[in-house]
Amino acid sequence: MAIETSPAISALIKALEELPGYGPRSAQRAAFFLLAPERREKLEALKKALEGTAAIRRCRLCRTWCEAELCPVCADEKRDRSLICVVESVQDQMALDASLSWPGLYFVLSGRLSPLDNAGPAEIGLPQLLERIELGLCEDGLREVVVATSYTPEGDATAYYLMGAVKKRWPDLRITRLSRGLPSGLEIEYTDLASIAGAVEDRRRL
Template identity: 50%
Template sequence: MALSPVISRLIEALRCLPGVGPKSAQRMAFHLLQRNREAARELARVIEEAVAAVGRCESCRTLSEGALCPVCASPRRDPLILCVVETPADMAAIDASTGYRGMFFVLMGHLSPLDGIGPAELGLDQFERRLDGGGIAEVILATSATVEGEATAHYLAEMVRERGIRATRIAQGVPMGGELEFVDGGTLARAIAARRDAS
């Protein structure tokens, strides 16, 4: 083997990143060592710091440095609406690209009994306490449009409606810019079934 042991270990360690195979890991390792040592040091520092500092938001369960995440801590958000998402990435995407300014609840996954992920793992006890605490008029179910996401949304909708709170599901249909010819059949069928009066 032509590589020093610590370089091999660096390549191996970089493979913990999602989507990084042996080839990209090697490319990243050489890049860090050949051209960008200061950035490499900074990356190591920030990873350490983030792993040590980041926990869960007490209110919405997203990844957060403080006890409350920036959204839950903000006085400008509308506390009447609660949007339930599967991951912190989904929360960031909705916050960044929609006009939504209500609160969030992050499941950190979806119901998946075969993988041992049930209501307790998704913090649904905390979700119930939040609903029972009052002051929530609508819960938007923004789980993925997958089988598991749909099942999770269905389960949550029951919990929400039982308490006399409005439960809504994000719209499904043809994506923006979607040419019908290239949209899959399932999506098309749903878009026809959920058609609305033309505006």
């Protein structure tokens, strides 16, 4: 660029460039968007929101993001504490809970097993999961652990690894995985072959 932009503007563009989905041009656009006088309150809101993240920490039990020692789900007495659903991320947890189908608690891993990205069992939080299961068995009469990883190669590997680790320590604990099958609201004609194959294999009695 021929004009040296002010260091403050360059810093803003560079910082915005790091956001997912943003590149140099969209970051520049966003920076000037925020700098326009009529949008200063948006800039202030973003600034304040980022400052507010200092209060965010992990729930002691399920490791989701929250602002107290326990997240609202783990603190909720109406939840069935004998069921724990293991998810890969807070986003997955939110999607699952939005389906209103899960009555129990959660445990949030830090992603999935992915040796190429150096994400081994310790990195994704397996030790914490085992501790959590131990605690659940002692205090809440834990009955079932559901592994809610996706049906992708990494999701499969993660599910089998977790299952192995849990089965080894507690051979009698019920451990399940979300079922494969046809997605709702989509014609079979347009469903991908792997989902159809999964639905055939896991077909259920009526």
